[in-house]
Amino acid sequence: MSKQILILPGDGIGPEIVAEARKVLETVNEQFSLGLVLSEALVGGAAIDATGVPLPAETLDAAQKADAILLGAVGGPKWDTNPDFQIRPEKGLLGIRSNLQLFGNLRPAILYPQLAHASTLKPEVVSGLDILIVRELTGGIYFGQPRGYRTKEGGVREGFNTYVYDENEIRRIGRVAFEAARARNKKLCSVDKANVLEVTVLWREVMNELSAEYPDVELSHMYVDNAAMQLVRAPKQFDVMVTGNMFGDILSDAAAMLTGSIGMLPSASLDANNKGMYEPCHGSAPDIAGQGIANPLATILSAAMMLRYSLGEGAAADKIEAAVSQVLDQNLRTADIMSEGMVRVSTSEMGAAVVKALQA
């Protein structure tokens, strides 16, 4: 039976990195007879340029019909100053997350041993690092109402957003995190700001209530400011972390650097039935776009997550992850993970090396 995969290259380095992940998917598609049918659509700034909006109706329709989605990245300076906040590339991405109810965002920060020296931290602090950040993705301050930007009487401008979660939203992401912790090392740290924000007092209450259903999982709580510090001080104290939309956005970028580069961090965004969108955690990197130097591995590893979580093709996912490890063993490095004695390669050379390792 065929499976429809929608590819959304997006902006900046998006098309460059997605092209490499596409070659990898095509390779395993053939090797494992997966029956994947790949198609592409517009999102983000590319969609604004072509259609006037960041999420054209036909892209949303294709996303709803697809079995899984692979996205590059959206955004860039060309669109950042649009005074209409609805016509921003990021709205395209947020629109897919929200319309498809992709509330469960998994961001694994795993240090490949070959990159221990590329990490910002000392090798002994990060060696063996394997953290899973579970981020709530369709609620919180990103989506809360009221929100706005206006000029008040007297010409004073104000902007406002609302940080709101109801207990059902917290419970469903909590279950994702507890289940993940149960399948791993049975340790879950919930990150909040319950010393200041009522919404996260509720967050903490619900996590404690859920904990009764998961007596085998050790639940701890940490304030987000401390969590940011602890991630950089002693990251291996964490196994699974669960947090809200904005805290998860920030903590996952911090965790990315522990693995050597944000170019190494994949993600899965899942609905209640494990249908999902897969994307690297990084953005469109306008500073390096068009130069052919971006690291495609986070996107390639996102494609592997897609095979594992949404398509039930764990063997193909394992093979891609092993191929990534092999190219690192071959000392091949894009600029962001380059270190002394290694061989610097371009985006497409890295993609080709992964394909070659798959075919070996």
Ligand SMILES: NC(=O)c1ccc[n+]([C@@H]2O[C@H](COP(=O)([O-])OP(=O)(O)OC[C@H]3O[C@@H](n4cnc5c(N)ncnc54)[C@H](O)[C@@H]3O)[C@@H](O)[C@H]2O)c1
């Ligand atoms: N999922 C997404 O689509 C997504 C995520 C984050 C940011 N953005 C958007 O991307 C644009 C740029 O944002 P930013 O600069 O804050 O964050 P960014 O992640 O795009 O870039 C931050 C830094 O990391 C580097 N970097 C990122 N990905 C890399 C890769 N694969 N290989 C090598 N280096 C890489 C960039 O060159 C840059 O120096 C903004 O418009 C933002 O809204 C989109």
Ligand SMILES: CC(C)[C@H](C(=O)O)[C@@H](O)C(=O)O
């Ligand atoms: C581009 C932006 C909307 C997005 C987010 O904040 O969720 C990005 O930073 C991410 O981490 O996926």
Ligand SMILES: [Mg+2]
């Ligand atoms: Mg982010």
